[in-house]
Amino acid sequence: MDREKLVHPYIPNSVPGVQEEMLAAIGAKSIDELYELIPDDLLFKGKLDIPEGYRDEYSLRRHMNEILDKNVPTSERLSFLGGSCSPHYVPAICDVINSRSEFLTAYAGEPYEDHGRFQALFEYASMLGELVDMDVVSVPTYDGSQAAASALRIACRITGRKTVIIPRSLNPDRASIIANYCYPQIDVLTVNYDARSGLIDIADLKGKLSKRIAALYIENPSFLGAIETNAAQIADLAHAHGALCVVGVDPISLGVLAPPPQYGADIVCGELQSLGIHMYYGGGRGGFIASADEERIVSEFPTRLFGIVPTVDHAWGFGDVAWERTSFARREDSKEYVGTMAALWGITAGVYLALMGPQGMHDVGHTIMERSAYAAQELGKIGGVSSPALRAPFFQEFVVNLDGAAVTARRMNEELLKMGIYGGIDLSREFPKLGESLLFSVTEVHTKKDIDRLVTSARQIVEGR
Amino acid sequence: MSTKDTGFHQARWNEPIIYDLTSPGERGILVPQTEGEIKDRVGDVLARVPEKMRRVSRAPLPEMGQSRVLQHYLRLAQETLGRDLNIDVGQGTCTMKYNPPVNEAFVTTPKIADLHPLQDERTVQGVLEIVYRLDKFMREISGLDRFSFQPGGGSHAIYTMAAMVRAYLEQKGENRDEIVTTLFSHPSDAAAPRLKGYKVIIVPAEEDGFVRLASLEKVVSERTAALFITNPEDTGIFNPHIRQFIDLVHAAGGLCGYDQANANGILGITRAKEAGFDMSFFNLHKTFASPHGCGGPGSGAIGVTEELAPFLPVPLIDYDERSGGCFLNYDVEHTIGKVKDYYGVIPAVVRAYAWIMSLGAEGIREVARVAVLNNNYLLHKMYQIKGVEAPFAPGKHRLEQVRYSWQKLTEDTGVVTTDIQQRVADYGGHYWMSHEPWVVPQPVTLEPTESYSRDELDKYASIMERISEEAYDDPELVKGSPYNSTIGKMADHSYLDDPDKWAITWRAYKKRYRGYFNPRGDD
Structure with a gap:
């Protein structure tokens, strides 16, 4: 090779002289010799078809920025996309804390040298526990969908039953993840929703509940934004059949909406993204599972759980609760599995809740409800547009139906895009019962001016101007 | 003469539980207020929600001014020993390598942070291009034909492999119900396949550490x-008979999945393809330098051969010649569906891409070679320390890590590996023993990666040497550690294992105890 041997900033011992001295110390002639156990026919002798690389950081930045500039993020436009992932204001301190080297680059240290990691995650669980009114909260799992899927498996183990019910109004991706996670041991049934209200179809639910059902999963608010006003009745129905009621929440709603145990939830789960985590193209996700502190439930959690321990100097110590329960200890005899999941987002959500406090969580929920109500109402004033299209009270997300207007959901979004607006999620394919409909998401980041611009633009499109 | 003082002391703030920092009425941040005109139009929005669905009183969260929140978390940060702060060779199997800060810039920019996953494809061409290109790089590095970045970590990728095995065999109409793994593979290789209904069979290793073909x-x-x-x-x-293992399983009609969570010693050296694997995965938060984040978010990039590609999770990212752009391809014939929300942990994907682009083909190979050089150098240093041994493969070189045994030291002094672990905290380091079960007695697993200089490796070895000397000189000193860490020793682990004593949240603690762990009893 003509090029000078690479000395790379990330590889201090790439210096040739140092390598020679180290080899001499080891008693080896070359680095190749260290690979003696790899048979010759398994050695890769070609050259990887990977570019030469940008060794200087400036050139790397130029390259990356050239690619990244092709993205047009929501912050450069006006966006009303939601559906389990929404733009919320992320307080500056959330980013300051989760980008600290100490937290960003820590992993699996012990409760001494990583004390802060344990305390931050214990406090996260403590604050989220208050929000959902439960005494046990898991260290975060991958995302809200994984949390739901895992909660249903927990319910199956507790009840010894093997069938669960999920709503047909669920986010289709989440339904797919749950189905995948339950297969092949657990049957997943779906319960219909009422296309006028958006709520669970109680008659259909009654027909599906039986002594076979381990758990019923509902969401509050639902994927379609509906607040499940019959939740207490639904939980009672599940309990009457010996099934558990698992409720998925968007925690940002819980400053104003009831914590699920208030209407009968046995297990609460949800997605953390709304609590101080950017969207990252759907990559900023963390899930949580919460329950009462009952051994029969806690012993079925697959995730890590951090508990509090006294120390010889009267400090607060922390450690893993019931470690022997986890797959680290039990391997093939374990309940599900645990691994690297989403701890950093748990810490971030804790920072968010500490900043917001009781009043902040109330205010943000209230602001979201007011602004989304206003947007829904104003869009409904456009001729031929039904908004909110569902009768149930809603939180943040609402359905807008265009059946009475001479424009499809797809066309509406296409025209809005031309005007610099990312419209709602097109429901027409996956929710055919709702006709030509869009799911809009309005949060605390949308001002009246933003909403008015959406409404004016939508009106122009509908009226063909 | 050994002393508790090591010349190091970690930050010790005695920071209260955040609830004890509350001061009623203080605010950490204010929320945008709804404009008056909106309030007039919509009225009392909460009145539309039935009473039983409303929160009755404010959520009991801490009430703190912003500065105190920041201070609290910065103190907790200081009480956390991130990789950036120590010679992190003590967390073997975890590949604690350098996480270049420049890569954070590519993730925290609004160009990534503010992307919604359901934006029109025309507005996300940059991120799709990165995923598409990283797929191509991964194909090169593994020799496999197609990658998905949906799994959120290594264990999740193992679960995804099991799901694909199941789907593939069902499609072929075959009813096979066992997955075989080895004792030295990650515990999740044994745990996750169970979820897909498989019976898991563990093949033991022989006394020399190798798994025999005959056992398989x-x-x-x-x-x-x-x-x-x-x-x-x-x-x-490295199992030199891996090709025969795979041939054996293939001849019996089974598939072969490669757990390459940690591939740091063999990048560009040997690949899944040449060994004959049908699928494999890489942890982007290990080998590909995405930071570990206190335990995630990570990413398990899963790759497969052409034959298995139709079973991958959707969507895949493809390039459309006509439009000249990338798109989300949901048209995957036998897809297992989805395993995670949207498209996986995009920040980890972006960092991995940038990391590869900062090294190039030659640099990637150098990473592996130096990781192996560093490991064998540390092994050489460890051989000189009293009481420690490196079981298995006598006289052979190792790849990226070594599982050592302090059995001799334990026999000589009574000091066990967990004592050493706690003493390492007094020197400002990490130390991890082994996955369970402990086949190697009194184990410790060290993995130096490519990121540390010779001087740093010498320094870590000298910590091991000092503790060995302390153990022989004054075993109680080591057993009583740590002394210079964030907190004093936790002696009573029943608080973690006894359901009548544990508290997993502060509210659970308050129900159970008064003051400092005084049981409430009947009061």
């Missing part, structure tokens, strides 16, 4: 759905 032959049959195996295993020993 005994358990592989027409019931074998797949072999899930790590290579090199957690011992840092």
